[in-house]
Amino acid sequence: MAKDRVCGMQVDKKSPAGVSEYKGETYYFCSPGCKKEFDRNPQKYLQNEDKK
């Protein structure tokens, strides 16, 4: 499972509704709307990422 960065939902990597690549990382989304939102402003959503 992967986390949808936009809405926080868990997304099945095998059947995501949307996938985006950004800076070499792959992100999965629960809906085309979330993918579109991420694509529009990826930095905004990546700022919410927990520090590793």
Ligand SMILES: [Zn+2]
């Ligand atoms: Zn979503």
